[in-house]
Amino acid sequence: MAEVRRQLHSRSNQIVIHLAHLPLAALDFTTLPQQLVNGLFLGSIYALIALGYTMVYGVLKLINFAHGEVFMLGSYGALFTSWMLGFGPGGNAAQGSIFTLALMLLGAMLMSGTAGFIIERFAYRPIRNHPRIASLITAIGLSLLLQYGGQAFLLDGKKQAITSKVSPYNDDIILNLRKPNTEKLHEAQALQPEVDAAKAAFDAQLPFEKSQFELSPKGDALSTALANVKEKQSNLMTAANASAVSLRLPKGKLIMLTTTIILMIALWYLVMKTKMGRAMRAVSVDFNASSLMGINLNTVITFTFILGSVLAGAGAMMYSTFQSAPIDPFSGMAPGVKAFVAAVLGGIGNIPGAVLGAIIMGIAENLVSWSGYSSYRDAIAFVILIGVLLFRPGGLLGSSKVEKV
Amino acid sequence: MEQGGEGLKNFQFGKWIGFRVVSFGVAALLCFLLDRILQGDNQSYTRFLVSLAGIYVTLAVSLNLINGITGQFSIGHAAFYQIGAYTGAVLAGGMFAKLATSQPLLWLVLAAIFGAITAGISGFIVGLPSLRLRGDYLAVVTLGIGEIVNIIAKNQKALGEAYGLAANKIESVFLVSLLAVICIAVSRNLLKTAHGLAFLAVREDEIASSAMGVNVTKIKVTAFVLGSAFAGAAGALYAHTKGFVSPPDFSMDVSFLILTMVVLGGTGSITGSVLAAVVLFIIPEKMRDLKPVMMGAPIGVAIGIIVGVALLKKIQDNYHGPALKRFGMNVGSIAIGIVMAKLMATLLVKIPALQHMINGASFRMPALAVTLVVLMLLRPQGVFAHHEFSWSWVQKLLGRKSVPETEVAA
Numbered sequence: 127m128a129e130v131r132r133q134l135h136s137r138s139n140q141i142v143i144h145l146a147h148l149p150l151a152a153l154d155f156t157t158l159p160q161q162l163v164n165g166l167f168l169g170s171i172y173a174l175i176a177l178g179y180t181m182v183y184g185v186l187k188l189i190n191f192a193h194g195e196v197f198m199l200g201s202y203g204a205l206f207t208s209w210m211l212g213f214g215p216g217g218n219a220a221q222g223s224i225f226t227l228a229l230m231l232l233g234a235m236l237m238s239g240t241a242g243f244i245i246e247r248f249a250y251r252p253i254r255n256h257p258r259i260a261s262l263i264t265a266i267g268l269s270l271l272l273q274y275g276g277q278a279f280l281l282d283g284k285k286q287a288i289t290s291k292v293s294p295y296n297d298d299i300i301l302n303l304r305k306p307n308t309e310k311l312h313e314a315q316a317l318q319p320e321v322d323a324a325k326a327a328f329d330a331q332l333p334f335e336k337s338q339f340e341l342s343p344k345g346d347a348l349s350t351a352l353a354n355v356k357e358k359q360s361n362l363m364t365a366a367n368a369s370a371v372s373l374r375l376p377k378g379k380l381i382m383l384t385t386t387i388i389l390m391i392a393l394w395y396l397v398m399k400t401k402m403g404r405a406m407r408a409v410s411v412d413f414n415a416s417s418l419m420g421i422n423l424n425t426v427i428t429f430t431f432i433l434g435s436v437l438a439g440a441g442a443m444m445y446s447t448f449q450s451a452p453i454d455p456f457s458g459m460a461p462g463v464k465a466f467v468a469a470v471l472g473g474i475g476n477i478p479g480a481v482l483g484a485i486i487m488g489i490a491e492n493l494v495s496w497s498g499y500s501s502y503r504d505a506i507a508f509v510i511l512i513g514v515l516l517f518r519p520g521g522l523l524g525s526s527k528v529e530k531v
Numbered sequence: 532m533e534q535g536g537e538g539l540k541n542f543q544f545g546k547w548i549g550f551r552v553v554s555f556g557v558a559a560l561l562c563f564l565l566d567r568i569l570q571g572d573n574q575s576y577t578r579f580l581v582s583l584a585g586i587y588v589t590l591a592v593s594l595n596l597i598n599g600i601t602g603q604f605s606i607g608h609a610a611f612y613q614i615g616a617y618t619g620a621v622l623a624g625g626m627f628a629k630l631a632t633s634q635p636l637l638w639l640v641l642a643a644i645f646g647a648i649t650a651g652i653s654g655f656i657v658g659l660p661s662l663r664l665r666g667d668y669l670a671v672v673t674l675g676i677g678e679i680v681n682i683i684a685k686n687q688k689a690l691g692e693a694y695g696l697a698a699n700k701i702e703s704v705f706l707v708s709l710l711a712v713i714c715i716a717v718s719r720n721l722l723k724t725a726h727g728l729a730f731l732a733v734r735e736d737e738i739a740s741s742a743m744g745v746n747v748t749k750i751k752v753t754a755f756v757l758g759s760a761f762a763g764a765a766g767a768l769y770a771h772t773k774g775f776v777s778p779p780d781f782s783m784d785v786s787f788l789i790l791t792m793v794v795l796g797g798t799g800s801i802t803g804s805v806l807a808a809v810v811l812f813i814i815p816e817k818m819r820d821l822k823p824v825m826m827g828a829p830i831g832v833a834i835g836i837i838v839g840v841a842l843l844k845k846i847q848d849n850y851h852g853p854a855l856k857r858f859g860m861n862v863g864s865i866a867i868g869i870v871m872a873k874l875m876a877t878l879l880v881k882i883p884a885l886q887h888m889i890n891g892a893s894f895r896m897p898a899l900a901v902t903l904v905v906l907m908l909l910r911p912q913g914v915f916a917h918h919e920f921s922w923s924w925v926q927k928l929l930g931r932k933s934v935p936e937t938e939v940a941a
Contacts, residue, residue, distance in 0.1 A: 189667045252844060252908055259604055260911040262667055263794055266606070267903030270787060274896035278889050279826070466671070505682040508675030515668055516660050 154496075156371050159303060161496045162489060167379045169488025170386040171449065174441030175465030176472070176480040177393065178242075178434025184410035184475040185430045187258065191265035192245055194462015195272035196238045196435045200442030201453045203237025204230045205286055213289050222292040227447070230292065231385070234443035235436045242435025246428055269459075276455030285452045293447055295377035303371040310366035317359045324352040378448040389440055390481065396433070397477065406430055410475060460504060464491070467507040471514050473524020482522060486510075558712045566705035578704055582772045584812045585707035586765045589714045591792040591808035592801055593761035596718050598790070599798035600727075601754035602734030604670045607677030608789045611759035613781035614653050614680065615646030615766025617690055620698035620776050635701040639771055643710060643764040650763020651756045658755030662748055677786050685778045695777025698770040707768050711805075714761045718801050719919075730754060734799070784896065791903050797913030802920040811899070818898065821891025827879030829894060832872045833901075839868020840905050847909065 175197055182190045207230045212219035249268055253260050277283035290296060328348040335345045397403035405426045408416040417423045445451050445461065468487040472479025487507065494506045514521060569578040594608045619642040623631040631638040661672055684690045721727040732740035733750045741747045770776045792811050796803025842864030850857055879885050906913070918924075 189671065249904060249908075253911065256907075256911045258667065260907050262604070262670060263790075263911075264904055264907040266787060266790070267900045267907065269900075270784075271897055271900035271904060274893070274900060278829070278893045278897065282889075283893075470668075470671075501686045502682060505679050508679050511675050512672055515664055515672055519663065519668070 156369065157496065159371060160373055161492045163373055163375065165489030165492040166485060167383060167488070168449070168491065169468075169485035170383050171441045171445045171484075172461065172465045172468050172487050173481045173484035174386060174389065174437045174444075175461055176468040176484045177390075177477065178438045179466050179469040180472075180474055180477060180480040181406070181430050181434045183469070185406060185413075185427055186250070186254075187413075188250065188261050189265065189466070190245075190250075190431075190434075191262070191462075192268040192272060193434070193438060193466070194458035194460075195269050195276075196241050196245070196458070197438040197442045197445075197462055197465075198272070198276065198453075198455060198458030199241045200234040200238035200435075200439030201446040201451075201457065202280060203439060204234040204443035204446055205288055205453055206237075207233030208288055208292050211292075213292050219291065221294050223294055226292050227381070230288075230447065231440055231443050234439040236439070238439030238442065239432050239436040242431045242438075243428065246431040250431075251424070251427075273455050273459070280455055283455050285454045287450065287452050288447050290450070293378050295381060297377060299375040299377060299380070301373040301375065303373060304369060306370035307366040307368075310362050314359050314362035314366060317355065317362065321352075321355050321359055324348070324355050328352050376448070382444040382448045385440070385444065389437060393433075393437070393477070402426070402429060464507045467511040467514075470511060471521055473521025476521065476524050479521055479523035555716070558716070559709060562705050562708040562712060565708055566703065569704050578702060579772065580813075580816060582702060582704055582707045583769075584809050585704070585711045586769050586772070587789070587792065587812045588711040588805050588808045589707075589761055589765040590789045591796070591804040592711070592714045592718055593758040593765070594789050595793045595796070595798070595801060595804040596721075596761075597754050597758040598793050599800065599804070600718070600722065600734060601730050601751060603751055603754065604667075605673040605755075605758075606670050606790050607673035607675070607786055608758075608762055609781040609783070609786040610657075610673075610677040610680040611650040611654055611762040612766040612769070612785070613677075613684065613776075613778075614759075615650040615763025616770040616776045616781070617684060617696065617766075618646045618649040618763070619643075619767030619770040620696040621690070623698045623771070624696065631699045631701070635699070636703060636706070638699075639701050639703055639706050639768065642767040642771060643706070646767025647760040647764040650766065651760035653763075654756045654759025655752060657759075658752045661755075662751050674783070674786070677781075677783060681778050681781055681783075684781075691777070693778060695775055695780075696770075697775050698773075700774030701771040703768075703772075707772065710761075710764055710768060715801055715805065717757070717761075722801075722919075731799075788899065791899055794913055795902060795906055797915035797917065799917045800913065800915035800919055802918070803913055803915030807914070811902075815895040815899065818895045819892050821894070823888045823890050825880045825885065826887045826889055827882060827885035828876040829889065830885065831874070831876030831879045834875045835868045835870075835872020836901060836905065838871045839865055840908060842867060843909055 175193065178193050178196070179190060182188060182193070208214070208222075208226070209217070210233075211222070211226055211229060213222065213226075245268060249264055250261060253264060328345075328351075331345050331348050335341055341349060397406060405416070405421045406429070408419070408421060409423065409426050413423070441461075442458075446453050446457075451457065464487050465484065468484035469480045470483070471486060472481070472483030474480075487510070490506055490510060491503050494500070494503045565581070569581060590608060590612060594605070597603050597605045597608075622645055623638065623642060627638060627641070630641070657673070657676055661669055664672055685693050690696060721730065729740070729745045729750050732743065732745050733747055737747055769780075773780075788811065792807040793804055795811065796805070796807030843861060846857065846860050846864060850860065910916075
């Protein structure tokens with residue numbers, strides 16, 4: 127007990143040291159472009175989820191807390207589709223094709239779209255005229271229900287992953303932005319014959335030794351010589367690469383970004399150019415007046431819910447396939463929260479704002495990991511959220527009108 | 532308020548203070564008796580449960596002060612609970628280590644006070660800027676603060692990281708239940724005074740109350756600080772009751788559990804919060820002992836619940852006849868729901884695909900979530916709504932006396 131207490135006492139002094147010792151000096155700026163690109167990829171997924179939050183808030187003024195769980199169901203949709211295509215446990219399907227990926231995308235969209243429809247129809251619609259707090263509590267209840275109910279029913283809540291074989295695009299495109307130091311690189315390559323000679327000499331001696339760990343003096347000398355020359359070469363390589371900047375662009379993530387952009391263009395077309403889109407915009411401006419003008423509110427709201435959920439499902443499929451995120455009943459919570467923050471950051475109810483906010487969120491998160499605080503990466507979303515709400519409650523692109531009553 | 536004009540006219544200070552002292556003495560005596568009853572080694576599990584129930588009552592009533600009485604929607608109450616608990620644990624391990632071992636009860640009182648002070652200060656820091664936000668946004672920010680506090684505790688070496696902190700194990704049912712009583716007394720007395728009316732006015736309409744001269748900022752911050760200070764005190768007692776604190780004890784789920792207690796009891800009703808806290812604490816504890824069931828059974832129960840709720844909702848929306856007939860219809864639809872649940876459960880377990888075994892204990896959180904959703908569908912104002920327990924209500928129920936129904940801000 128005394129031991130524990132002494133430890134605790136010394137711990138209370140460490141808190142100051144930990145905060146004072148910021149490892150900002152240790153930042154590696156050559157990896158910064160890579161982090162920004164990764165942030166863009168992650169942000170594009172968040173954008174798909176954030177669009178659901180933002181559209182639902184636009185028409186219904188409701189924060190759909192269960193949206194993260196719709197996302198989670200979408201990833202299960204993708205997982206089950208991949209199992210049906212033979213990529214399940216015990217299945218021996220060959221490498222997947224673009225067709226596999228498209229089917230999985232459809233499966234995920236179908237599953238989350240259905241979930242969104244059911245949630246709207248049976249949980250939100252009956253209490254639409256109640257105070258908003260009631261719908262907020264319902265949303266929290268639904269999100270808990272889907273998480274913990276999923277834990278009981280969906281594969282006992284075990285973590286699952288979509289096998290890497292479903293995607294035929296597992297290789298990377300590597301762009302060299304700044305070349306390594308060629309002089310030092312040549313020097314390192316020039317050492318190669320020396321390394322080979324040392325290795326050959328050691329290998330020739332090896333049969334006469336007792337084991338790798340108990341070397342005779344002669345074997346020991348040869349081994350040391352090999353280690354020395356190898357270290358010299360690797361030091362030269364490190365020095366040569368110290369200033370090199372290269373970008374790895376995984377092909378899968380490029381597909382993901384393209385799909386996201388296509389979906390967003392489709393959404394823009396739907397909202398701006400079609401009759402349903404016009405109805406959605408009218409409802410978001412004035413709920414009651416638009417119903418007086420002959421817009422069927424129920425249809426529009428259901429459509430918006432399904433649309434948002436389908437986008438979340440598409441995001442879920444790509445998140446779990448190309449970002450290789452594990453799937454479990456709780457896996458929707460973190461992306462859901464981050465996407466919500468993205469929607470608020472861009473100005474909730476504002477579609478371009480959600481995309482902008484999501485990309486900022488994705489980059490911010492990667493930068494936090496990059497600067498050595500990866501254990502705080504889930505906190506950054508909330509820190510940004512509180513900052514935005516306190517200083518610019520309308521968000522970056524939203525109107526700065528403060529909500530009254 | 533029945534005590535309004537008439538009560539003030541013949542107000543006697545001596546009688547008032549005497550009544551207060553006596554009632555507080557009785558409450559303390561009851562807590563002491565409870566403590567005496569639960570002594571002994573064979574009672575240790577019950578003692579632990581009763582202590583935790585007391586802590587949850589304090590938490591629910593203190594959240595009710597913020598959510599129900601002042602109408603600020605805070606869903607990150609576990610943050611203040613956690614701050615109090617860690618304060619207690621750190622101080623007991625550090626500066627007050629000697630006191631905690633030599634004078635455990637004195638230390639427990641001090642720990643509760645220190646926990647209340649730190650949590651109150653953090654409540655002030657959180658509450659003051661958050662006042663700019665309302666409704667949904669305040670909810671999200673408080674949720675975020677809960678998460679931030681938890682993540683910080685998880686990452687600080689001084690706070691034991693994910694492993695947690697050890698505190699001296701000091702059990703005292705007396706102090707835990709006394710804290711609950713004090714919390715109830717403070718909330719109740721607040722509601723019975725002019726100050727309390729200002730809190731209720733802020734809940735009903737912020738702009739109108741500020742036009743009537745209520746200092747809205749002051750009221751909101753007071754509610755936040757009071758509520759979080761009680762949560763902090765409860766946290767410090769929790770740390771010593773359990774002897775150990777770790778971040779998962781204060782996760783988002785705990786916040787949601789406290790919120791469910793407040794909402795179920797009725798936002799604004801102290802009686803409701805207390806009863807809901809006890810019930811919602813005990814039921815999940817008992818559900819831990821459930822046996823594994825086949826997958827069909829819970830699906831059948833879910834179908835039964837859906838049928839029952841749909842019928843109840845239909846009656847509530849469409850039927851406006853005599854109260855007795857309505858009551859009968861409600862009971863009938865609940866009965867249909869139960870029969871349906873039984874029937875479907877027995878039928879569905881016959882299907883081979885649904886014979887997969889599920890651990891019954893994993894239905895603790897889904898049950899809580901179903902409670903929340905069903906309650907919002909059927910009775911969004913909670914079981915007790917804004918009503919409070921009162922003696923005149925009991926007398927009226929027994930047919931002794933006909934008095935106007937006492938009700939806080941109907």
